[in-house]
Amino acid sequence: MNSRRVVIVGAGFGGLQAAQSLADSGADVLLIDRNNYHTFVPLLYQVATGQLEPEYIAYPIRTILRRFSFLRNKSKVQFLMAEVEQIDFSGQTVETDSCVITYDFLVLATGSQTQFLGVPGALEYAFSMRTLEEAIAIRNQIYSCFEGAIQESDSSRRQQLLTFSIVGGGATGVEVAGAFVEMLRGHLRRDYPTLWQQVRLILVQSGDIAYWPICQRSWELTPTKDYIS
Numbered sequence: 376m377n378s379r380r381v382v383i384v385g386a387g388f389g390g391l392q393a394a395q396s397l398a399d400s401g402a403d404v405l406l407i408d409r410n411n412y413h414t415f416v417p418l419l420y421q422v423a424t425g426q427l428e429p430e431y432i433a434y435p436i437r438t439i440l441r442r443f444s445f446l447r448n449k450s451k452v453q454f455l456m457a458e459v460e461q462i463d464f465s466g467q468t469v470e471t472d473s474c475v476i477t478y479d480f481l482v483l484a485t486g487s488q489t490q491f492l493g494v495p496g497a498l499e500y501a502f503s504m505r506t507l508e509e510a511i512a513i514r515n516q517i518y519s520c521f522e523g524a525i526q527e528s529d530s531s532r533r534q535q536l537l538t539f540s541i542v543g544g545g546a547t548g549v550e551v552a553g554a555f556v557e558m559l560r561g562h563l564r565r566d567y568p569t570l571w572q573q574v575r576l577i578l579v580q581s582g583d584i585a586y587w588p589i590c591q592r593s594w595e596l597t598p599t600k601d602y603i604s
Contacts, residue, residue, distance in 0.1 A: 378403045382478040386436050390484035394452050398443045404452045411456045414507045423513040424554035521567050537574045544580030
């Protein structure tokens, strides 16, 4: 009798937990993700602020799956690096950019998307922070702004380059604010001694900041800062 096939789309926390839970089920489990690494999302803000190198929060998926089957003679959990393009629920198939896969059971663990809540210009001009690539882009943008500012003779343009806004005062927004201040008072202060005191940090939140005690001390040490509620 053939084993049932379970296809899991997405190798985030949910997808990996599903794969681990099903490893001993007797089913053939196939985990699909567009990347061959798992991102430890809670530490993205540290990559975005230069505190951690990207490789410290990216773990090879095949290595993780091998640990699931360490005590088994044959692994029942396989991995496919592919982009899912279409799902036929009636035909029970998953179409990727490389092949078509049939399944008996399907688990969708693709995570969430950044919500811009209809704010004009946010989608076009703001940086989101959901993936490793986005965190790296934020880090690179910070360095790019400092490099541009140190060469800028116009004071108003220089102030624009040194003004950073964080939208959202939840756990992630507060963590980013605190980490940015540490970045500013650390190597950015040493690398750009004429600029760091000109930096303006703005934290925008629709109400009170529930996590304020976490970053209050760092916030008080920031040269110029604003909290907009």
